[in-house]
Amino acid sequence: MKEELSILVKAQYPLIYLVTPEEERAEQEIAKIAQSSTQHQRVFMWTMTQGMVEYGQSHGQSRQQPQHNTISPEAAIQWTIQQREPGIFIFKDLHDFITGAGVKRALRDAIASFKGTEKIILLMSPLQEVPLELEKEVVVMDFPLPDMAELNQVLSKQLNQTKTRRTSTEVREKLLKAALGLTRDEAEKVYRKAHVKAGRLTQEEVDIILSEKKQLIRRNGILEYIEEDETIDSIGGLEELKKWLKQRSGAFTERAREYGLPQPKGMLILGVPGCGKSLIAKTTSRLWGLPILRLDMGRIYDGSMVGRSEANLRNALKTAESISPAILFIDEIDKSFAGGTGSSDSDGGTSSRIFGSFLTWMQEKTSPVFVMATANRIERLPGEFLRKGRFDEIFFVDLPTPEERQDIFRIHLSKRREDISRFDLDQLAKMSEGFSGAEIEQALIAAMYEAFAQDREFTQLDIIAALKATLPLSRTMTEQVTALRDWARQRARPAASSTAEYQRLEF
Ligand SMILES: Nc1ncnc2c1ncn2[C@@H]1O[C@H](COP(=O)(O)OP(=O)(O)O)[C@@H](O)[C@H]1O
Ligand SMILES: [Mg+2]
Incomplete structure (x- = not known):
């Protein structure tokens, strides 16, 4: 993933937007890329407090003097246009200014003048904000969270300090896996905290790390770790659905890859309320031995700033990917599309944009994140969502036989x-x-x-x-239940064993 940034830089994309909360880590990575490039690009960094400063050779220790008169973003961009040598110009938090007419114009001038010069402007910000006028010129990229190898460096540092010399590869791997999905700073903190608490870092501390991670993930408020004590056997009926799930319990193993099986993408469970959709989704975590993260679509919507909702979604998906293999659980996904907050009529199209990004992600994802969505009402779901191939299977959960x-x-x-x-x-x-x-x-x-x-x-x-x-609901809401059944009969696979399916009494 980090290679992608390197490729963009080497391919001389003139304007790159790097979305990340991890400034320091990203800077170091960019400096590394610049050093390894044949053009020996110099790296400069702009902030609204200092203006343009050359990035110190030894990780910013030898602080350079700011360039004269580069505090204003327009002036700083102008300054980059005047530079003759190849360079990477990092602008931090330009999102606060980017909608200004002067800044937009300056950026477009810069891009035009950069052709063939090996100069690059790199916008670095925790938020993504791209004005319409620049959409075609800028390439947006999420800076990936640390992978196992990078976490290993963090862990090694902590282990050295704590003089825990001998850790088996197995324990090490568990400690690393437990921290996947965290930023480097967070991982450092979590390892340190686990060590302070227990005085060591061994197998037993994995749980401390996991629970710390859960809290960190909870803090962003969009994803939530779920722990479900029930197993799939505490659900009555739904034999077809259970069989499907049981058959795929090894789907994310190395063995399945070697066998030549594709990774399942996801499933949608439609059906009558109260018939076990949410419960069966949650129990899949234990059945498959994968963590399950609930994505709260409602919390993604953030009207405070343009682009905030998109950034929220991308952050959540990024976290899920970094924890993968994992299950991403989106309960009652229909609720996020119509009525209430996040409706496409009331939010200027944010919900349909978000939804579009989500579909694109589902389509393109290569990481083993299994999407498990449930819905009570189909008329709210956009057609693209139900199209064949989006999900591996769409199951319909009817009232029990x-x-x-x-x-x-x-x-x-x-x-x-x-x-x-x-x-x-x-x-x-x-x-x-008629009871659920x-x-x-x-x-x-x-x-x-x-x-x-x-x-x-x-x-x-x-x-x-x-x-x-x-x-029962089936009597108070007969029409809705009947409509749902009629719809599902043609388009979804029954979750109950197929023979029993349609012999039941109609309401
Ligand atoms: N098929 C079932 N077998 C056992 N318990 C069930 C079943 N369906 C529903 N329940 C009970 O009802 C509760 C609510 O079901 P839930 O999974 O939330 O339904 P849904 O998500 O379809 O609305 C479950 O936690 C469980 O206790
Ligand atoms: Mg439910």
């Missing part, structure tokens, strides 16, 4: 009582026609409360009474 309902009762009763032979599951399944899994669970809990209040054990009759007192 009678057999599935038996299964769900068995699971939820067994969770709460050792011996469930006193319950007639067949009867319960019959009495719960969530509604079955709720009825069971209601029955338990009833009996608990009367200070006795709950019985079959309590459950039946609770079922009778419930009006």
Whole structure:
């Protein structure tokens, strides 16, 4: 990934926009590229506080004097035009000025004058802000987060300091993997903190690092680590979907690559609310042994500044990629497309742009990030989203069949009582026609409360009474459920075993 930057520089792209919060790391990388280039480009750096300063040979230690009269961004850009020698001119945080008419014009003048000169302007900023007029001239690139090799340097430094001499390759790898997805500074902090806490860095400290990482990731507020204790066996029915998932539990292993299998891209689970879509997505983490990160689409939208939402999305995706192989869980993705905040009518097209970027990313991603999206309503989903090939599979989760309902009762009763032979599951399944899994669970809990209040054990009759007192969603929202089914019948694969699928009662 870092090679990409080097290639852009060597190919003399006149205007490169490097998006990164890691200034120091990026500067060092650019200095390295400049040194290795045959033209021996000098590196200059502009900030609004100092103006243009030549980048110190030994990592900025020998501070150079700023160039005269280069504080204003326009003047600094003019100055680059006047330079005769090859050079890389880094502008930090120009995003604050880039929409100004003078700056835009100066940049375009510079690009035009740079042809054949081996001069490059490199904009470096944590935020991406590209005015329309420059979109065709600038190439935007995310500076990648540290990879294992770079983290290894950070870890080695920490291990040297702590005199933890002998760490097996295996432990080392675990410590490194645990820090993937962090910036170099964050990784340093996390290793240091783990060491301070435990007085060493061994296998046992991996958990400290992981939990630190979770907090750091949580702080950006868009991605969230999820831990799910339930396993896939605590879900009743959905046999086809389960089979699909189980078959792919080794899909991200080296062995699967050698076998010649492609990496799965993602799946979309559509269906009736309360039927286990979110739960099955979360349990896939354990089934596949991969971390699962929830992407909150709603939190991506940030109206405070143009380009902020895009940057948020890219940051989140970048983090997910750096942690990969991983599952990216987008629950109720339909909600982020219509109605409420982020609607395309109310936000000047931000949501459709974001969505476009997301689709492009899905299309082009090569990193093993498996997208697992769920949706309750299809009419909100844009057509491109459902097009064949976007996802490996689109599953439809319908209301449970009678057999599935038996299964769900068995699971939820067994969770709460050792011996469930006193319950007639067949009867319960019959009495719960039209119930979702969530509604079955709720009825069971209601029955338990009833009996608990009367200070006795709950019985079959309590459950039946609770079922009778419930009006399931499928009856209150018959039309929506029917519409969803009709739609899905033609376009999605049923999650339940296929034979049982369409014999159920219509509402
Ligand atoms: N098929 C099922 N088997 C067992 N429990 C279920 C099932 N479907 C739903 N539930 C229960 O209902 C809860 C809510 O389901 P959820 O996964 O959030 O539904 P959805 O995402 O489809 O709206 C689950 O956590 C689980 O306890
Ligand atoms: Mg859900």
